[in-house]
Amino acid sequence: MLQTIRADTGAFGIEAIQKKYNLSLGEPHLSRFPLELLADLVRIKDVHRYYPSRGSETLRLSLLNKYYHDLNLENISVTHGAIGALDVILRSHCERGGDVEILLPDPGFPPYEKLAEFSKLKIKKYKINLAQNSETLIDWQQLGQQLSSQTQLVLINSPNNPTGRLFTEKDKLELNQLLQKNSQLHFIMDEVYRELIFGNAEHIELSEFLDRGYIVGSFSKMYPLQGARIGWVVTNPQSMKKLIPIFNNAYGAISSFGQELAQAMLDKDFDFSEPYHKARATVEKVLTKNQVPHMIPQGGFYYFLDFKTDDRLVVQKLQEQGVAVVPGSAFGAQGNNHIRICFAQKKSDLEESLEIIANGWHSFQPVNL
Ligand SMILES: Cc1ncc(COP(=O)(O)O)c(C=O)c1O
Structure with a gap:
């Protein structure tokens, strides 16, 4: 049937x-989401309250400890999923006049385009290499042709949805050169699938370039917590300062229950x-x-x-x-x-x-x- x-x-x-x-x-x-954790949390923890708008300090420290050893608390905030992080970042680049351009991947996760539209950013597309044996995720030559002095953001997603392809060391060199040559440009790395990598390949870290960009993560893919709506953003303190008023006013606070569940996942080191x-x-x-x-x-x-x-x-x-x-x-x-x-x-x-x-x-x- x-x-x-x-x-x-x-x-x-x-x-x-x-x-x-x-x-x-x-x-x-x-x-499977370990449901038994939920009962424990509600009984033991004082979760029935607003948590800080940038997220619980314990969770932020645990995330730094797990993924971004060289960074500190001022570099990280918890967000309403990766979508919430992207929304806040794009809003912070929305300027009067609507001349700011963003480069988005083709193919790419459909909400990128909608979020850019909501922030009145001009959308340009760059090509993901679709051939299995290409050395880079991104067609850098074609991306270079899209770039102008108005391009403030390039959004990268690795592991990539929908292709399953990865950003490589060669991509990292190309990105570095591009940032050197274009002082107005910032990158956003969406790494929500960073722990779901197969074979011998490794996730490429970009935190050393953080003075020129943002990294976005989530508990919705690598951990079965998509209903909790918990993600994060890491960036330099200056850019974070621009994000904070948006967190405070647009999202108020991030779910306390969700954050405690995320914390429990990190504490128990689930793989x-x-x-x-x-x-x-x-x-x-x-x-x-x-x-x-x-x-x-x-x-x-x-x-x-x-x-x-x-x-x-x-x-x-x-x-x-x-x-x-x-x-x-x-x-x-x-x-x-x-x-x-x-x-x-x-x-x-x-x-x-x-x-x-x-x-x-x-x-x-x-x-x-
Ligand atoms: C590439 C990518 N980024 C972000 C998200 C959304 O993540 P979240 O549930 O944390 O908002 C998804 C969900 O499918 C995704 O595929």
Whole structure:
């Protein structure tokens, strides 16, 4: 019997859908949230109050200790998810006249564009390299052509949603040169998937460039806390000073319950990554067996498959067979003809839905007579 699951895909501009296999939203379904922590917290802690608008000092210190050893408390604030961090950063660059430009990745996480619009920033797109063997995540030559004296921000996301590709050492050299040459430019690194990296690759740290940028993280992907809405931003003290009035007034305070849960996750040093490695291996096996050409993700929990035909049509056909995925065009022009699959799903669902997707891929390819 077709069991139905509702998926709210509003961020991708498509209607809510009822499907058996929901591979659309980027939710970390493979890691179970330890519910027992919640009862303990409510009983023991004095959480029924506003926490400081920049977040609990203990949580900020724990985050520094885990991810950013060379920084201190003035560099970090807790935010309403990574989305809240991005919102506050972009608002701080919103100037009267609306001449400020931001460079966004194509393909890229759809809310980037909306948030930039809300802050009246002029959007330009730079290309993510889609070839498996390219040395850099970013097409730096094409990005250079987009840059002008009005470009204040370049937003980078690694591991990248939707491609699963990583920012490399070579990207870091290129970014450094770009910042040297363009004194008005700042970077934003969205590293919400930083601990979900496969094989021998490593996440590239950018905290040494922080006088010229921001790093954004989250408990929504690497930890199963997406409902708690806890993220963070790190930057230099000067830029942080501009963010603080926005935190105070736009968000008031960040959820005290959410912060305590996040703290408990860090204190207990949970590692949730293993099931994601296994899930990626499952997808790899089914796609390889069915001879579906694909780029192998190096991080995150998505596959970005090129169907070489109208992705809205592909999504519709797959929906009719009970599989919900996201059309690549929702991520930008380079995503046309692609679909994004979230592989944070249990093994049996992945195997069954990937067989449907693989059959779908073959049915859309031209027949060689
Ligand atoms: C690249 C990227 N950044 C940010 C977010 C949002 O994170 P949060 O739930 O912490 O707001 C997502 C969620 O899918 C994402 O894929």
